[in-house]
Amino acid sequence: MPYLRKDGVLCADDIPLNAIAEQVGTPCYVYSWSDVAARYQELERVLRSVSSRIRYSVKANSNLEILRRMVEIGAGFDIVSGGELERLIRAGADPSDVVFSGVGKSHQEISFALKSGIGCFNVESVTETRRIAEIAQRLEVTAPVAIRVNPDIDVDTHPYIATGMRENKFGMPEKDAFQLAVAIAQDMPSLAFMGLACHIGSQVTELGPYRDSLDAMLELRSRLLQAGVTCASIDIGGGFGIRYRDEEPFSFAEFGELISKRSLQGVELDVEPGRSLVGSAGVLLTSVEYLKPATVVGYLDFCIVDAAMNDLIRPALYEAFHDVEKVMSTEGEARDWHIVGPICETGDFLASARSLALQEGDLLAIRDVGAYGFVMSSNYNTRLRPAEVIVEGDTWMVARRRESMTDLLNLEEV
Numbered sequence: 001m002p003y004l005r006k007d008g009v010l011c012a013d014d015i016p017l018n019a020i021a022e023q024v025g026t027p028c029y030v031y032s033w034s035d036v037a038a039r040y041q042e043l044e045r046v047l048r049s050v051s052s053r054i055r056y057s058v059k060a061n062s063n064l065e066i067l068r069r070m071v072e073i074g075a076g077f078d079i080v081s082g083g084e085l086e087r088l089i090r091a092g093a094d095p096s097d098v099v100f101s102g103v104g105k106s107h108q109e110i111s112f113a114l115k116s117g118i119g120c121f122n123v124e125s126v127t128e129t130r131r132i133a134e135i136a137q138r139l140e141v142t143a144p145v146a147i148r149v150n151p152d153i154d155v156d157t158h159p160y161i162a163t164g165m166r167e168n169k170f171g172m173p174e175k176d177a178f179q180l181a182v183a184i185a186q187d188m189p190s191l192a193f194m195g196l197a198c199h200i201g202s203q204v205t206e207l208g209p210y211r212d213s214l215d216a217m218l219e220l221r222s223r224l225l226q227a228g229v230t231c232a233s234i235d236i237g238g239g240f241g242i243r244y245r246d247e248e249p250f251s252f253a254e255f256g257e258l259i260s261k262r263s264l265q266g267v268e269l270d271v272e273p274g275r276s277l278v279g280s281a282g283v284l285l286t287s288v289e290y291l292k293p294a295t296v297v298g299y300l301d302f303c304i305v306d307a308a309m310n311d312l313i314r315p316a317l318y319e320a321f322h323d324v325e326k327v328m329s330t331e332g333e334a335r336d337w338h339i340v341g342p343i344c345e346t347g348d349f350l351a352s353a354r355s356l357a358l359q360e361g362d363l364l365a366i367r368d369v370g371a372y373g374f375v376m377s378s379n380y381n382t383r384l385r386p387a388e389v390i391v392e393g394d395t396w397m398v399a400r401r402r403e404s405m406t407d408l409l410n411l412e413e414v
């Protein structure tokens with residue numbers, strides 16, 4: 001457990017969070033590397049019975065030091081932009097360990113990835129495949145490609161992050177994927193067909209949809225084999241859910257059991273987890289600026305903190321729940337506070353109706369923000385993006401300093 005109380009103070013591993021806030025200021029993201037490493041190792045353990053590769057999904061948290069440590073523990077990677085590839089190269093990753101997904105890869109991104117020696121493109125349409133083939137031909141290289149299948153599988157998650165339904169923009173139906181795979185193998189000499197990929201959504205808590213999508217891909221693979229097309233890898237994507245409140249997501253062990261029951265002879269099974277590796281490792285530290293209790297019946301009790309929707313957009317965008325705790329446990333009368341930021345929008349809320357005994361100046365920890373927290377932050381209202389700190393045991397470091405006004409205004413001219 002990365003976040004426990006010692007003498008009433010919430011700590012990240014062995015470090016009291018108030019000590020970090022005092023030195024770095026708030027708002028500030030803190031990540032427990034021990035938690036990330038433990039999650040990674042657990043997933044690695046359950047996949048050991050099959051030939052497999054963990055490709056950490058960089059979009060969840062792309063802090064360079066997190067990526068450098070991921071390289072160190074042997075992760076492969078899943079990216080969706082040239083920028084993420086730049087980050088990985090900077091962090092010391094080998095591009096051949098990287099798969100490039102996404103529906104809108106630009107000319108520039110494809111050339112850059114090919115010149116870098118990308119491990120595989122997960123292609124999502126016929127026209128994208130043609131574009132990659134042309135660029136590879138021009139560069140006189142062979143582009144490794146896998147086809148992203150859209151298995152039309154419903155998952156119980158927020159509609160914005162469900163990706164495997166027919167009406168979503170991602171991947172292609174099995175029938176089209178079959179035809180394209182045959183065309184690549186037979187008629188597109190600048191491409192090397194690697195296999196099939198799929199990603200059905202994010203924060204998926206049930207195992208059933210993974211069983212269905214894996215079976216759909218295995219079935220497609222055997223039809224391709226019959227047609228003489230070899231398919232060396234199956235990438236089942238990421239999306240494994242975590243517990244934010246009372247969800248009961250399947251465990252890595254249950255996922256491992258599902259995999260071990262399938263016949264995966266001769267195929268490498270890849271996974272692309274993001275949230276399930278880094279989500280629970282992160283907290284956002286924020287200080288209470290003002291308490292504004294309701295003075296009229298029916299009005300809400302507001303707790304105004306120094307973090308806002310620009311720092312953590314998940315509650316505003318998906319009505320996502322994040323637990324909020326006081327860093328120092330103190331007594332007092334609890335009220336149901338609406339925890340909001342200073343931004344000029346009613347949608348700027350971080351949590352609603354949380355029963356806490358609060359005082360101005362209190363330090364709060366917003367939990368489970370290691371995934372899709374800082375990476376989705378912005379400068380809305382000309383707010384400076386927060387610092388990022390990494391803790392491991394009894395040591396900690398500032399992995400990204402707080403933005404300064406100079407950083408922010410550097411690109412503009414007057």
Ligand code: LLP
Nearest residue numbers: 057101199202203238239272273274275372
């Ligand atoms: N692979 C592909 C192709 C993806 O599109 C994604 C996430 C992943 C892997 C990793 O999914 P994960 O294991 O992290 O669930 N901003 C949203 C989540 C967006 C997910 C986008 N794709 C949120 O805050 O919930």
